Amino acid sequence: MIAQLIFMLAFGLAVVFFTIQVKKIIRNINLGKDLHRKDQPAKRWAVMAKVALGQSKMVVRPVAGIMHIFVYVGFVIINLEVLEIIIDGIFGTHRIFSFLGGFYSFLIASFEILALLVLVGVFVFLARRLVLGLKRFSGVEMTNWPKSDAIYILIIEVLLMSAFLTMNAADYKLQLLGYGHYVLAGSFPVSQFLVNLLPADASNLVMIERSCWWFHIIGILAFLNYLPISKHFHIILAFPNTWFSNLNPKGQFNNMESVNNEVKAMLDPSFLPPPADTNSKFGAKDVKDLNWVQLMNAYTCTECGRCTSVCPANITGKLLSPRKIMMDTRDRLDEYGKGVAKQGKDFDDGKSLLDNYVSREEIWACTSCNACVEACPIAIDPLSIIMDLRRYAVMEESNVTASLNAMFSNVENNGAPWKYSPADRLNWAKEDS
Ligand code: HEM
Numbered sequence: 001m002i003a004q005l006i007f008m009l010a011f012g013l014a015v016v017f018f019t020i021q022v023k024k025i026i027r028n029i030n031l032g033k034d035l036h037r038k039d040q041p042a043k044r045w046a047v048m049a050k051v052a053l054g055q056s057k058m059v060v061r062p063v064a065g066i067m068h069i070f071v072y073v074g075f076v077i078i079n080l081e082v083l084e085i086i087i088d089g090i091f092g093t094h095r096i097f098s099f100l101g102g103f104y105s106f107l108i109a110s111f112e113i114l115a116l117l118v119l120v121g122v123f124v125f126l127a128r129r130l131v132l133g134l135k136r137f138s139g140v141e142m143t144n145w146p147k148s149d150a151i152y153i154l155i156i157e158v159l160l161m162s163a164f165l166t167m168n169a170a171d172y173k174l175q176l177l178g179y180g181h182y183v184l185a186g187s188f189p190v191s192q193f194l195v196n197l198l199p200a201d202a203s204n205l206v207m208i209e210r211s212c213w214w215f216h217i218i219g220i221l222a223f224l225n226y227l228p229i230s231k232h233f234h235i236i237l238a239f240p241n242t243w244f245s246n247l248n249p250k251g252q253f254n255n256m257e258s259v260n261n262e263v264k265a266m267l268d269p270s271f272l273p274p275p276a277d278t279n280s281k282f283g284a285k286d287v288k289d290l291n292w293v294q295l296m297n298a299y300t301c302t303e304c305g306r307c308t309s310v311c312p313a314n315i316t317g318k319l320l321s322p323r324k325i326m327m328d329t330r331d332r333l334d335e336y337g338k339g340v341a342k343q344g345k346d347f348d349d350g351k352s353l354l355d356n357y358v359s360r361e362e363i364w365a366c367t368s369c370n371a372c373v374e375a376c377p378i379a380i381d382p383l384s385i386i387m388d389l390r391r392y393a394v395m396e397e398s399n400v401t402a403s404l405n406a407m408f409s410n411v412e413n414n415g416a417p418w419k420y421s422p423a424d425r426l427n428w429a430k431e432d433s
């Protein structure tokens, strides 16, 4: 009875803390500007099914992609077992679904094989970080926390899977001994090989089985609460993030509504622009000027560095790293969100995403080639943030390099980026030129 109460308390607390943390993230994402992204729902479901569920962009790098599929599918399916653990924990039963007979054996056997595959995947992930030292996991933005975060996640998964298999091995041995309520149930294709490593006496076996059971479930509850502060939150956000992704062709820039309205008003005197939003800016200086999808992108980033590894600016030694843009946006949003929670919407700490987190040098190094967007396996768009920061620098501050300023005045005076008069445009076609 005491065990059941402790279990219910731990479970209840874990769910409450997790809900509080997720609410904070939703609140922060909602600090972004509105953006209508619910058009073409059928296409959106298809993108989500292909990119998130089907992992289509992950397998572009086959080893990482296949290992990730092991971890992803294994983790999701093995967690079905958690349902049984929760029911057993609340009602004090043992392997409540064992009445399913052959089907139960099939399920447990599948969980065990998947647990083994998860372990293989996780060891490969650990090896590429700790042994191979893959270049894309380094960079100025990969400081202590992002590095240790990735390692913690992998270690937690090793511990959870090991506890699961050890629990099954001890259970199976107790079943073979016919001890207490450990009735013959399940099939153990992997953990049967661990049986000989365990002690022979029943009381020690029960202790191991119970400890692993508690470790497994408490570990999962702790992991649940670790997600929102980690890049691992992608396991939830990958789905909405792909659903709400940009369906327009890459390279098609969005028109700014404020500019659109000004042009419409110039061309058509009868056009009545909507009332101006006094807080709105051209482009973005801080996170609140970005839209909510850009902010959700930031919380979804797995820090994998696939974007940075294909970025021509980064490859040629410039300061820009699209992964850093996403991580900076998330860090600033966390900071800004905390401020708003304490001081309300008018919170101002004198800081901003541009300058305090992302430098001018970084944004102007971007060639707007879209390689980062194409490479991201979760449909994140770092370029749209870079463009909004640039729009702010250009349209609000006129703070651009001399060559761009010259180009702007040419467009204004000559209707083209070059310094030639419109009257000379066809000179190139003259016989004597
Ligand atoms: C329950 C579901 C999932 C689990 C348990 C999971 C687990 C993991 C783990 C452990 C890593 C870390 C690898 C490392 O940093 O060394 C990882 C990375 C990653 N995951 Fe997931 N994931 C899940 C769902 C998804 C989904 C749905 C997507 C969408 C495509 C996704 C995309 C990624 C990406 C892009 C990386 C970085 C991969 C790389 O470094 O090459 N994950 N995931």
Ligand code: SF4
Pocket: 307, 310, 311, 312, 313, 314, 320, 321, 322, 365, 366, 367, 368, 369, 370, 371, 372, 373, 382, 383, 386
């Ligand atoms: S769009 Fe900009 S940030 Fe993205 S890969 Fe190209 S140069 Fe790099």
Ligand code: SF4
Pocket: 300, 301, 302, 303, 304, 305, 306, 307, 308, 322, 323, 326, 375, 376, 377, 378, 380, 382
């Ligand atoms: S933006 Fe995408 S590709 Fe770049 S680090 Fe984040 S998840 Fe990886």
